[in-house]
Amino acid sequence: MSDLPARPLGRLGDVEITRLRRVGERRGAELAELGLRTVLDLVQYYPRTYVDRSRRAALDEVAVGDQVTVTGEVQRVSARRTRQGRSLVQVVIGDGSASLTISYFNQPWRERQLTAGAQVLVFGTVDDYRGTRQMTNPVTDVLVGSQDAEAGTPSRVGRLVPVYPTSEKLSLSSWEIGALVEEALRRAGPVLDPWPAEVVSSLGLVDRSTALWAIHVPRDQADQQAARERLAFDELLRLQLALALRRRQVELFGHGVAHRVTPRAPGSEGDGDLVSRLLARQAFVLTQAQQRVLREILDDLAAPVPMHRLLQGDVGSGKTLVATAALAAVVDDGFQGALMVPTEILAEQHLASLQRDLGDLTRHDAGALGGRRGVEVRLLAGRLGAAARRATLAGLATGQVDIVVGTHALLSESVQFHRLGMVVIDEQHRFGVDQRAVLRDKAWGSQEGTVDPDLLVLTATPIPRTAALALFGDLDRSVIDELPAGRVAIATTWAPTPQAAAAAWRRVRSEVAAGRRAYVVCPLVEEGGKVEATGAVAEFARLAESELAGLDIGLVHGQMPAAQRDAVMEDFRAGRLGVLVATVVVEVGVDVPDATVIVIEDAWRFGLAQLHQLRGRVGRSTWPSWCYLLGEAPAGDSQRRLEALVATTDGFALAEVDLELRGEGAVLGSRQRGRSDLRLASLVRDAALVERAHHAARDLVATGGADAPAVREELELLGEDVAYLFKS
Ligand code: ADP
Numbered sequence: 001m002s003d004l005p006a007r008p009l010g011r012l013g014d015v016e017i018t019r020l021r022r023v024g025e026r027r028g029a030e031l032a033e034l035g036l037r038t039v040l041d042l043v044q045y046y047p048r049t050y051v052d053r054s055r056r057a058a059l060d061e062v063a064v065g066d067q068v069t070v071t072g073e074v075q076r077v078s079a080r081r082t083r084q085g086r087s088l089v090q091v092v093i094g095d096g097s098a099s100l101t102i103s104y105f106n107q108p109w110r111e112r113q114l115t116a117g118a119q120v121l122v123f124g125t126v127d128d129y130r131g132t133r134q135m136t137n138p139v140t141d142v143l144v145g146s147q148d149a150e151a152g153t154p155s156r157v158g159r160l161v162p163v164y165p166t167s168e169k170l171s172l173s174s175w176e177i178g179a180l181v182e183e184a185l186r187r188a189g190p191v192l193d194p195w196p197a198e199v200v201s202s203l204g205l206v207d208r209s210t211a212l213w214a215i216h217v218p219r220d221q222a223d224q225q226a227a228r229e230r231l232a233f234d235e236l237l238r239l240q241l242a243l244a245l246r247r248r249q250v251e252l253f254g255h256g257v258a259h260r261v262t263p264r265a266p267g268s269e270g271d272g273d274l275v276s277r278l279l280a281r282q283a284f285v286l287t288q289a290q291q292r293v294l295r296e297i298l299d300d301l302a303a304p305v306p307m308h309r310l311l312q313g314d315v316g317s318g319k320t321l322v323a324t325a326a327l328a329a330v331v332d333d334g335f336q337g338a339l340m341v342p343t344e345i346l347a348e349q350h351l352a353s354l355q356r357d358l359g360d361l362t363r364h365d366a367g368a369l370g371g372r373r374g375v376e377v378r379l380l381a382g383r384l385g386a387a388a389r390r391a392t393l394a395g396l397a398t399g400q401v402d403i404v405v406g407t408h409a410l411l412s413e414s415v416q417f418h419r420l421g422m423v424v425i426d427e428q429h430r431f432g433v434d435q436r437a438v439l440r441d442k443a444w445g446s447q448e449g450t451v452d453p454d455l456l457v458l459t460a461t462p463i464p465r466t467a468a469l470a471l472f473g474d475l476d477r478s479v480i481d482e483l484p485a486g487r488v489a490i491a492t493t494w495a496p497t498p499q500a501a502a503a504a505w506r507r508v509r510s511e512v513a514a515g516r517r518a519y520v521v522c523p524l525v526e527e528g529g530k531v532e533a534t535g536a537v538a539e540f541a542r543l544a545e546s547e548l549a550g551l552d553i554g555l556v557h558g559q560m561p562a563a564q565r566d567a568v569m570e571d572f573r574a575g576r577l578g579v580l581v582a583t584v585v586v587e588v589g590v591d592v593p594d595a596t597v598i599v600i601e602d603a604w605r606f607g608l609a610q611l612h613q614l615r616g617r618v619g620r621s622t623w624p625s626w627c628y629l630l631g632e633a634p635a636g637d638s639q640r641r642l643e644a645l646v647a648t649t650d651g652f653a654l655a656e657v658d659l660e661l662r663g664e665g666a667v668l669g670s671r672q673r674g675r676s677d678l679r680l681a682s683l684v685r686d687a688a689l690v691e692r693a694h695h696a697a698r699d700l701v702a703t704g705g706a707d708a709p710a711v712r713e714e715l716e717l718l719g720e721d722v723a724y725l726f727k728s
């Protein structure tokens with residue numbers, strides 16, 4: 001084996017799985033259904049778990065009530081229908097010590113899957129049916145199919161038995177997959193280690209070939225863990241390297257517009273620039289944190305490379321004004337700015353506040369523009385009529401419009417800028433991954449002869465540091481870690497009973513009577529859209545007749561005509577309406593400082609991040625504020641979410657809880673799912689490994705090690721075109 005030259009892992013992707021000895025057409029099709037088409041797919045198809053054969057419970061030891069993993073050989077299978085018409089497959093397994101009956105309801109395929117002689121691994125709770133121990137619908141893996149057993153006792157099953165994910169509907173057993181993996185590994189021969197040997201050894205990692213064998217055929221636990229660490233590290237390092245190289249690319253080749261922006265100190269007096277005048281007219285002064293991050297942003301704008309900055313700040317920390325100041329700086333230097341937001345309500349709000357803050361301020365080069373007045377801010381959103389839309393597009397193309405605010409409509413092809421200087425994305429976590437990619441291209445794509453605009457990404461979703469590194473390792477980060485002075489923590493109550501809810505409605509009444517405002521958020525409906533709107537209309541009518549009778553109540557939902565919705569928002573803002581009944585359209589960004597109560601119905605249906613955002617609609621002034629979470633919650637995660645929310649208003653703490661409860665795939669969006677990026681690595685469990693990969697990537701880029709052909713080939717495993725990241 002060792003006389004074979006080591007091959008880069010990626011080359012195994014060129015070998016079709018059907019080239020393996022035991023894979024014919026039918027097997028090939030089944031494997032394809034598991035996403036396995038090449039030998040590379042196969043060797044990276046890691047076991048879901050391992051069973052330690054020395055630790056399994058024997059069947060005569062398990063008692064009713066135990067939650068256990070047992071293995072056994074299928075002895076008898078029978079299938080019938082129950083009196084209620086449900087399909088029932090019953091299987092008896094034995095392990096020499098005793099036997100156990102397993103009942104599968106509504107899983108008719110089990111009859112084909114579990115044939116006599118197959119060895120199965122079963123995880124579930126033992127119950128008692130008419131005096132007999134049995135299990136109902138347990139998690140079941142076929143370790144060795146009956147046909148495999150006939151082919152001879154599998155020799156490869158050591159002490160730790162790998163359990164491969166397989167679909168119940170396929171006839172493939174975990175053992176068969178394992179046997180194919182082993183054949184693939186044997187035929188592949190030694191696999192090249194793409195990283196410099198010093199890096200691997202200084203991090204105490206095993207080499208790649210060893211790791212690939214040991215993850216599939218571990219001798220013992222330690223063996224398997226070392227393998228996992230190595231392979232997880234590789235996944236993280238690939239990602240971090242791509243990010244670090246992208247960053248280098250921008251620094252080397254980005255044609256920043258930034259150096260044309262005059263360096264300035266925030267709030268500096270005298271020069272009368274737009275930023276100073278904008279800040280001077282606010283009713284408050286910037287917090288220390290706002291000043292610091294604005295300083296960082298203005299420094300970026302004055303630097304010769306384009307800015308790539310993530311501005312993180314908890315909900316209500318005052319990101320808008322910082323972004324507005326940055327836009328003002330860019331406009332002051334003769335460039336255009338674009339502000340992209342996830343909802344139309346938010347677009348309207350930003351449009352209004354930008355027009356209020358900047359609309360009447362004159363740029364210092366106004367003379368050169370023929371004495372043009374003020375900063376021209378326009379909206380680009382789905383609701384615009386054709387004529388208005390054309391006018392805005394024309395203004396952007398000629399440079400008449402300085403700032404455009406819009407939803408994802410901004411991403412459409414027809415939007416052309418005269419001199420786009422900066423793109424700001426607000427509430428970026430609400431944008432889909434695909435939209436993010438388009439924006440990144442629009443904002444960053446270095447087409448010949450064009451300039452890269454600066455990019456500022458705002459998010460309130462506090463991403464834990466490890467996740468931020470994995471997702472935004474190529475962005476600089478500014479953090480607003482302080483709320484404006486005088487904010488009082490929002491008193492949060494979980495009110496599961498009608499009596500407790502009554503207190504919430506009393507609070508709504510007393511606050512509205514005192515001149516403040518309240519939101520009532522309607523339950524989330526799974527189907528969303530029209531159904532949600534209908535629910536909101538009904539709830540609005542119900543509340544107006546019952547709990548909130550006599551108050552001035554408005555309603556907004558996503559299916560309303562835009563003009564009507566804007567009018568309601570305006571009435572609420574101005575205080576003509578005391579209560580706003582709303583669907584989640586108010587989830588992000590909406591800023592009505594006089595609102596002090598938010599009542600969230602059926603709160604358990606909302607995600608933790610979403611609840612935190614909704615709660616952030618209040619507590620935006622120096623008034624005390626309240627948040628009421630109504631409704632009972634199913635035991636488990638739903639309750640833990642509500643409890644966490646009651647316990648803290650700190651978004652970072654909540655993000656950690658969220659990551660723990662849901663896992664990173666769900667938290668970070670689809671990026672990590674369905675892609676080969678992270679199969680083993682976990683951002684929660686492997687926080688330390690993420691850090692190590694981050695530093696290793698930086699070092700490799702700094703020392704030039706990243707430009708080695710092996711590294712380049714390795715990054716192709718990410719499945720993106722990475723050629724442009726390299727020097728030659
Ligand atoms: P977010 O960071 O959630 O986007 P906003 O920018 O909407 O927060 O700001 C929340 C509220 O705080 C707004 O009403 C805003 O006018 C106000 N605000 C922003 N900065 C300050 C400050 N330095 N002092 C007092 N209030 C501020």
Ligand code: MG
Nearest residue numbers: 319320426589
């Ligand atoms: Mg905001």
